[in-house]
Amino acid sequence: NRIAQPRRVPAAGGLEVGLMAAMKTRGGLWFGWSGEQSDDAPSAATIIRRQDVSYATIDLPRTDFADYYAGFCNGTLWPLFHYFVGAMQYSEAHRDAYLRVNRLFAEHLIPMLRPDDLVWVHDYHLIPLAHALRERGVTQPIGFFLHIPFPHVEALRALPGHDDLVRWLLAPDLVGLQTPRDLASLRSAVADVLGPAALRNGDAHIDGHTTRLGVFPIGVDVDAIRREAQQSRDSETVRRMSAGLLGRRCVIGVDRLDYSKGLVDRFQAYERFMERHPQWLNHVTFLQIAPLSRTDVRAYDEIRHSLEQTAGRINGRFAEPDWTPIRYLNRNFSHETLMGFLRKACVGVVTPIRDGMNLVAKEFVAAQDPEDPGVLVLSRLAGAAEELGGALLVNPRDTGAIASAVHDALSMPLRERCTRHAQ
Numbered sequence: 001n002r003i004a005q006p007r008r009v010p011a012a013g014g015l016e017v018g019l020m021a022a023m024k025t026r027g028g029l030w031f032g033w034s035g036e037q038s039d040d041a042p043s044a045a046t047i048i049r050r051q052d053v054s055y056a057t058i059d060l061p062r063t064d065f066a067d068y069y070a071g072f073c074n075g076t077l078w079p080l081f082h083y084f085v086g087a088m089q090y091s092e093a094h095r096d097a098y099l100r101v102n103r104l105f106a107e108h109l110i111p112m113l114r115p116d117d118l119v120w121v122h123d124y125h126l127i128p129l130a131h132a133l134r135e136r137g138v139t140q141p142i143g144f145f146l147h148i149p150f151p152h153v154e155a156l157r158a159l160p161g162h163d164d165l166v167r168w169l170l171a172p173d174l175v176g177l178q179t180p181r182d183l184a185s186l187r188s189a190v191a192d193v194l195g196p197a198a199l200r201n202g203d204a205h206i207d208g209h210t211t212r213l214g215v216f217p218i219g220v221d222v223d224a225i226r227r228e229a230q231q232s233r234d235s236e237t238v239r240r241m242s243a244g245l246l247g248r249r250c251v252i253g254v255d256r257l258d259y260s261k262g263l264v265d266r267f268q269a270y271e272r273f274m275e276r277h278p279q280w281l282n283h284v285t286f287l288q289i290a291p292l293s294r295t296d297v298r299a300y301d302e303i304r305h306s307l308e309q310t311a312g313r314i315n316g317r318f319a320e321p322d323w324t325p326i327r328y329l330n331r332n333f334s335h336e337t338l339m340g341f342l343r344k345a346c347v348g349v350v351t352p353i354r355d356g357m358n359l360v361a362k363e364f365v366a367a368q369d370p371e372d373p374g375v376l377v378l379s380r381l382a383g384a385a386e387e388l389g390g391a392l393l394v395n396p397r398d399t400g401a402i403a404s405a406v407h408d409a410l411s412m413p414l415r416e417r418c419t420r421h422a423q
């Protein structure tokens with residue numbers, strides 16, 4: 001949807017972080033929304049070139065923007081795909097705007113396509129894009145990657161018109177998902193909507209067209225993160241963060257402020273940890289960094305208020321004149337600074353209720369000192385849990401289990417920490 005822009009401060013979003021690395025390595029044209037809305041029909045894409053990457057953007061029409069973005073993308077698809085089925089909103093007007101915006105993207109992309117291009121479409125905002133391109137005669141190979149979970153058909157069926165969504169998803173030549181579970185869910189939807197015969201050798205066949213379906217878990221650039229984490233040790237911000245701990249140990253969480261990230265349960269778990277293990281009071285500080293996102297969606301306002309209340313209440317209950325148990329920040333930092341913070345922390349808590357992958361979990365591991373690594377407490381419902389077997393895995397709603405895991409992580413002997421980290 002929105003592309004990374006060379007002059008903008010880095011966004012706190014996994015897609016942008018992951019794709020920027022790929023674009024810088026391979027070069028190409030990155031096309032998407034400019035971040036602006038317009039009253040008139042958008043004019044041709046604006047193109048800026050930086051090193052080997054061209055950035056092409058269009059404004060989106062003001063009349064469709066809210067229905068498309070806050071409406072269908074983040075009010076319907078985001079909750080549904082994360083299994084918050086009861087929180088899913090639905091309106092035909094939102095769905096129509098979603099389709100119109102996807103067609104608009106297709107129309108503006110086509111004049112820029114070269115015959116030997118390979119088109120790679122990203123994420124749930126753009127599920128109908130490949131279909132819209134094919135309808136307009138585009139024959140270049142198209143891939144699609146879904147960064148968020150794909151729900152089993154039993155949940156997907158709650159969406160009116162879910163069968164169209166499945167058909168649009170099969171317009172590309174290759175569809176990539178984060179985990180084998182997501183792939184199994186997509187296959188469940190293909191079999192349900194198109195009949196079991198549409199699946200052969202695990203791929204989808206529809207009207208003579210084959211769509212390969214596969215798992216391509218997104219990763220992080222481990223060497224770059226290790227370098228960033230080491231280099232930023234001496235930066236002003238990381239030194240101030242470290243000095244502010246006054247020798248205390250640090251438990252860290254870093255997430256976009258989103259109800260899927262399990263932050264309220266995490267704060268409550270931290271409260272239980274302090275109740276049950278009072279020996280750590282005044283010896284550990286919990287730093288939670290949660291930059292605001294999607295502030296135009298009501299559910300995000302609600303979660304923000306509830307977090308402010310919970311953090312305030314817990315701090316009021318446990319704080320000492322010289323110690324605040326939870327430091328809660330809503331701001332962005334440079335990636336390098338963030339990696340420096342992760343390295344300083346003894347425990348990383350990544351406890352989403354559901355997450356496609358979760359890059360912070362991988363960044364935390366990559367940022368550690370292998371000779372004296374911290375421990376990751378990770379939700380079983382994050383895609384990353386299927387790969388990071390060395391973490392302490394927890395159910396994100398089980399505040400008692402998270403509290404115990406934080407205690408175990410802080411108490412873990414060096415040898416076990418090293419073994420888990422190496423794994």
Ligand code: ADQ
Pocket residue numbers: 010011012013014015017018147148218254255256289290291331332333334335338355356357358359360361363
């Ligand atoms: P997100 O839901 O945005 O990504 P995540 O994978 O954790 O979640 O990525 C967040 C990224 O933003 C990380 O690289 C993190 O370092 C960065 N970030 C977070 N807070 C920041 C801050 N305050 N300042 C600067 N940077 C910050 C979606 C899916 C995930 C999937 C990714 C990639 O929801 O499941 O892992 O895409 O596919």
